[in-house]
Amino acid sequence: MAGxxxxxxxxxxxxxxGLAKKQVATVLEELAMLxxxxxxxxxxxxxxxxxxxxxxxxxxxxNPATGxxxxxxxxxxxxxxxxxxxxxxxxxxxTK
Numbered sequence: 001m002a003g004x005x006x007x008x009x010x011x012x013x014x015x016x017x018g019l020a021k022k023q024v025a026t027v028l029e030e031l032a033m034l035x036x037x038x039x040x041x042x043x044x045x046x047x048x049x050x051x052x053x054x055x056x057x058x059x060x061x062x063n064p065a066t067g068x069x070x071x072x073x074x075x076x077x078x079x080x081x082x083x084x085x086x087x088x089x090x091x092x093x094x095t096k
Contacts, residue, residue, distance in 0.1 A: 031078055053065040 004012075035043045035051060038071045044050040058074040 047083055047087050049080050052079055052081055053077070054079050 010021045010024050011030075013019070014021045014026075017024065019027075031045075035045070040053055042050060042052050054077055055076055056075055059072050061070050061072045062068065063070055065070045
């Protein structure tokens with residue numbers, strides 16, 4: 001099952017808010033740009049989740065093709081942590 005497309009998202013938000021699709025698209029684009037700019041410091045999207053930068057430790061892994069042990073270096077990664085409200089909303093619907 002695929003999620004809804006960008007155009008469907010724009011349609012639904014446009015109908016719900018009474019704004020033109022172009023206005024809704026501009027708001028979503030600005031929200032994305034703000035998230036990119038502020039992600040280093042943590043960016044919260046209320047009710048959905050937040051972007052956080054996490055330092056991963058160096059670790060050992062395996063090459064899946066050969067089975068050879070390899071060293072994976074430490075690095076910084078960007079993660080999205082889902083808000084409790086969003087988790088509860090989605091999981092509550094599945095446990096009918």
